[in-house]
Amino acid sequence: AITALLLALFQYMYKSKVKSNLKYTLTALRALSVFGILMLLINPKFESKTFYDEKxxxxxxxxxxxxxxxxxxxxxxxxxxxxxxxxxxxxxxxxxxxxxxxxxxxxxxxxxxxxxxxxxxxxxxxxxxxxxxxxxxxxxxxxxxxxxxxxxxxxxxxxxxxxxxxxxxxxxVYSDLSIKQLNVNRYVFLKNKFPVEIITNYNGTETINTELKIWSGNTIVFSKPIQFSAENTSEIVSTALTANSVGVKAYRVELAPLQNEKNTVNNSKNFGVEVIDQKTNIALVYDRLHPDLGALKKSIESNEQRSVTILKPKEYLSSINDFQLVILYQPSNNFNLVLDEIKSQKLNSFTISGVTTNWVLLNNSQDFFKQTITNQTEDFQPSLNKNYSTFIIDNLFFEDYPPLRSEFGTLEFLVPHDVILSKSVNGIDTGQPMLSTFEIDNTKHALLSGEGLWRWRAQSYLDSETFNDFDNFIGKLVQYLGSNKKRNRINIDYKSFYNGNDDVIISAQYFNKNFEFDNSAALTIILKSKSDDSVREVPLLLNNGNYRVDLSGIASGAYDFTVKHNTESISASGSFEVLEYNVEQQFLxxxxxxxxxxxxxxxxxxxxxxxxxxxxxxxxxxxxxxTIQKSTKNIVPLLDWKYLLGIIALSLFAEWFIRKYNGLI
Known part of the structure; x- marks a missing residue:
């Protein structure tokens, strides 16, 4: 302000030609203009506070x-x-x-x-x-x-x-009988006995007698009298039933109700088992101990249809005919005869490589792929190929999974193959396959480049507090490798039976004639009830790379369904059963x-x-x-105050106009 005033006084007061009182007005305007310009150069900041009430x-x-x-x-x-x-x-x-x-x-x-x-x-x-x-x-x-x-x-x-x-x-408090919990395996084997454990409860003060029955259709397959009292309010009943035929078998457990019992819904409970002809036996062949072995066994055996035996190469060769699939974990020199037998007998295989894999042996033992040998290792992140066409893959968050360590160098496939996961470094996809599948000479194979699968299973638990996501992923891969089904243009994923309160979700993938995933297809599911022959059609919606339909809430019973393309004559069919059970009606x-x-x-x-x-x-x-009174403090630079620019422009214009009007320019 002092500098602006001194400059204006020097220009209009010191040896100025302006003699009238007009010089005072011009001095003030010039001082104001210079002051504003200097303020903008300094650009001071001002604080402002606003107060408000927060309820x-x-x-x-x-x-x-x-x-x-x-x-x-x-x-x-x-x-x-x-x-x-x-x-x-x-x-x-x-x-x-x-x-x-x-x-x-x-x-x-x-x-x-x-x-x-x-x-x-x-x-x-x-x-x-x-x-x-x-x-x-x-x-x-x-x-x-x-x-x-x-x-x-x-x-x-x-x-x-x-x-x-x-x-x-x-x-x-009402007197009430209830079936608190029922424990049974989802899968059983033909002609085998399977255990059933029933936890029964009684809420009351009198001594009462009842009877527990297990029904298969209209036939009682098990019964037992039970006595409850104020001191004995719970009893665990265990029995074993026989699986006589293949397929989904539905049963009903029932407690004879008390006289005038208010809630009889919780006196009965339905359960189902899927009877299968045989278990898929899988050999996990190794030459050195690693946490991956335990993780793979746990993951695969989470489905009771499958059994994993961990063997040394010599042990596997002595019992090779007992298995439908072999997993080769980091093949070494001791795998020479195993690789020869797989090739000669045309067996399905899943090869997992890592830092100790003998790539010279592996490259020479087959003509499907070749790995460039660098004797160096690298950590690679997985990147999911959402267009994978062989079977349905749940859209897991693989980008958040820990890296796998594998051989550094180019992996080249010499046969047609499909990539499930590719390698990425620092979020950049390298284009190199990490997990791939391929079919040759009526056999199926998979190759995983990287060790450390146990970290993936642990990460799956950290993400969702359950191992199910990872176990389902490995289970689908093993199911594909262990079967002889051919590739279809429509793949469907569903359970053979659902409990009453389960989400009934059916997933599908559709591929064009080149077996490329088509995300613009129009798919419809035709659902037919076996009990009353009623039919309903529901469109499938694209969700996370799969077409899905949520049928939760449909009545209990057996259903046939067909997933079809709306404009092409292509479809896939299946059947499932929904068991009657409403958990929300179990409470008194x-x-x-x-x-x-x-x-x-x-x-x-x-x-x-x-x-x-x-x-x-x-x-x-x-x-x-x-109610709390809060304040917001705003720090505003002078440059943001637009009025100052207006004042500077106005004072400069006024000074020029006065001088022009009075002939001073």
Whole structure:
């Protein structure tokens, strides 16, 4: 400011030709212009604060599962939600957010109470993550009966919010018989006996007698009298049934109900087994111990149709005819005779290479592929080929999987092959195959370049808390290698039977005449019920590289289906059975004890559905849920203030105009 003023005074006061009072006006305008320009050069920053009030959030989550309506609590739930969300004082104090939950969490529009499963723990976990940095007490309307997910009693330790369960159900204790759990293998073998374990429960005070029966169709295949009392409230019944024919066999376990028993739905339970003719025996041949061996055995044997035997090369040669598939783990010099036998007998094989693989031997023993030998190793990340056409692959997040270590150098295939996984380094696909399959001379083969599969199985568990994703991937690869089926243009993936509350999902892949995956195909499934011959058609939707249809909710029974292309005469067929069972109808009361424990552990409080006025009063009087005044500090540079440019331009123009008007220019 001083510099601008001195400069203006020098120009208009010191030896200036302007003698009138006009020089004072011009001095002021010049000082203002120079001051503005110098301010822009310095560009100072200014702080501004804005204050606002932030109300706490009130999360209202309603259980939308079938058990709520089965316990006749649906009207109570709607009434409580309506009362809470329309309360004027609550709306002034909180930002109310409404949700419903069953197996997943959704925004709440209306409640239908048709969810076939309830996952309370997942709902609480998601609310804890979304509102981690806010004050957000959770009002949860539920009967406390969870049918899916981990125990929600322990979730409160990870959710930093107060939880207020509203119990949908009464506390009256009724006498009740139930089948608590049923354990049976999914697959059994023809002419074999398979074990069945049934855990039966009794809730009551009197001594009662009942009978447990297992039905196969209209035939009783097992029965046993059982006595319960106030002291003896549970009994485990074990038996063994015989598998007499191949296919899906459905059974029903039934407890004779008590007189005037309120809930008889939980007295019976259906189960099924798939009877298969023989087990697929797989030889895993090795020459050195490695964690991959155990991971492969566990993964493959997760399907009870398959058995893995880990053998040394000499042991395998002595029992070669006992196996339908051989896995060669890092072939060494000791594999020479094994490789010769595989070639001469035309056996299916799965070769896994690593840092100790003898590539000289492997290159010379077959004419399918050649590896450039560099005697150097490298870590490679997997990259999934979504156009793989031989069988359906679940879209796993392979890019997040740990790298595998393998030989550095070019791998060249000399026969037609399909790449499942390719190698990538630092996110860049090298174009080199990591896992490939090929068919030659009516035999099937696969080659995996890399050791460290045990890390993949561990990563699968870290991602989803289950090994299923990785085990299914390896299982499909082994199933393909162990069978003699030819390639089809439509591949379908489904289970032979589904339990009543399972998701009935059927996947398909469609390939054009060149066996390239077609993501623009129009596929339809034609579903026919064997019981009443009813037919329905449902389109398949593209999802993560597969065409899928979700048939969850269809009635129990046996079904035939055909997946067809809408414009080409190409199709694939199958059949499955849905066993009758509704887990949401197994409950007689709300789980009050667990809900009270949940509230206490989270510093909240449990209420019955008739105590909503007390709940509202408690929320309004709790000092933990006060409105917080917050401020936002903004730092703004002067360059962002556009008015200053206008002032500079206006003062320069005014100075020029005055001088021009008075003949000073």
């Amino acid at each position: 706490p959030t009130l999360v209202v989550a309603a259980d939308n599962s079938e058990s709520v309506s089965y316990l006749e609590q649906d009207q109570n739930a709607n009434r409580v939600i309506e009362t809470i969300t329309t309360n004027r004082e609550l709306n002034e104090r909180f930002n109310i957010q409404k949700y419903s939950f069953g197996k997943t969490v959704k925004g709440l529009d209306s409640l239908s109470f048709n969810e076939r499963q309830s996952n309370i723990s997942e709902a609480l976990k998601q609310f804890g993550e979304v509102y981690a940095n806010e004050t957000a007490p959770i009002v949860m309307l539920t009967d406390g009966n969870q049918t899916y997910g981990s125990d929600y009693s322990y979730v409160s330790k990870t959710v930093d919010q107060q939880i207020y369960p509203v119990v949908l159900g009464d506390s009256t 009361n709300a789980d009050i004890d667990k809900l009270v424990s949940l509230a206490n552990n989270s510093s909240g409080k449990a209420f019955y559905s008739t105590q909503y006025d007390e709940l509202i009063s408690d929320l309004l009087s709790d000092n933990r849920y006060a």
